[in-house]
Structure formats: C-alpha cells, structure tokens
Amino acid sequence: MNSAKVRFEKAQHQDFKLSDRIDEDLLETIGATQEMPKGAIVDMIKEYLFRRGKACALCKKTQHRKKLSINHRIPKSKGGRDNIENLQLLCARCLELKGDKTMLETRKKIRTQKNKIKQERKKY
Ligand SMILES: [Zn+2]
Numbered sequence: 574m575n576s577a578k579v580r581f582e583k584a585q586h587q588d589f590k591l592s593d594r595i596d597e598d599l600l601e602t603i604g605a606t607q608e609m610p611k612g613a614i615v616d617m618i619k620e621y622l623f624r625r626g627k628a629c630a631l632c633k634k635t636q637h638r639k640k641l642s643i644n645h646r647i648p649k650s651k652g653g654r655d656n657i658e659n660l661q662l663l664c665a666r667c668l669e670l671k672g673d674k675t676m677l678e679t680r681k682k683i684r685t686q687k688n689k690i691k692q693e694r695k696k697y
Contacts, residue, residue, distance in 0.1 A: 589615060589643040596655045603657070619643055622662045630661035631671065631679065642668050646676045 591611055600606060603617045622643065628635045630644075641662035647653030650673055663671060671679045 590649075591615065592649075592655050599656050599660075615643065618657075618660060619662070621657070622660060626662070628662075629664040629667050631663055631667035631676070634664065636662075636664050640664055644668055644671065648673050648675065651675060 591614065595607060595614060599618070603614070603621045605614045605617050623638050623641065629641060641664060644661055644663045645653040646659050646661055653659050670682070674682065
C-alpha cells in the first residue's frame with residue numbers, strides 16, 4: 574500500500590467531536606435539540622454545511638457528501654468553539670494538511686510550500 578493511501582484512510586477516520594454541552598445557537602441554527610443523540614446532531618450539522626456549499630472549504634473542489642468531514646476552522650485546542658461560524662467541511666487531503674492548525678496558519682503553510690516548489694524549480 575502506498576503512503577498516500579494510508580494518509581487518506583487515516584484522515585477519513587479522524588473523528589469530529591462535539592462538546593458535552595452543545596452550543597445552543599448551533600442547535601437552533603440546525604434545528605436540533607440538546608436531547609438528540611450526538612451522532613444525529615453531527616449528521617444535521619454536516620447536512621446544514623453541505624447545503625450551504627457542496628465543496629471543500631480549503632481547496633474549493635466540489636466533493637461528494639461522503640468525502641467531506643466536519644472540521645473546526647479554529648481548532649478547539651486553540652479556543653475554537655462549536656458554533657456554526659467555526660465549522661466547515663474539508664476533503665480528506667485538506668483535513669490532513671490542516672491538522673491542528675487554524676485556517677490562517679494552514680493557508681500560510683500552503684503558501685510556504687508553493688514558494689519552496691517555485692524556488693526548487695528555479696535551480697534547474
Ligand atoms: Zn480540500
């Protein structure tokens with residue numbers, strides 16, 4: 574198995590987790606209640622985000638619903654909340670690239686990588 578495939582599968586299994594007490598505004602936005610099972614709420618969030626834009630928030634490529642995962646724009650580890658403004662859908666490749674970074678940091682990383690490639694090409 575090549576490494577690209579391994580990375581892809583790992584990203585697919587990366588779980589999106591909600592806080593124990595789900596943000597009331599988020600529930601209201603998607604039309605869910607605190608009593609609903611977490612899995613159902615996650616599905617509703619995904620549906621809501623997917624209806625807004627059927628593409629990856631980072632590479633902007635249109636993707637099948639199954640290939641997109643919910644992600645925090647600002648990771649929870651960096652103070653990001655579970656509100657709808659902080660949630661987005663990413664494809665497996667972008668999800669892996671983003672990791673535990675904010676969108677700003679991720680875009681910066683992409684720019685740096687692109688510049689590196691440009692500089693490498695100049696050498697030849
Ligand atoms: Zn993407």
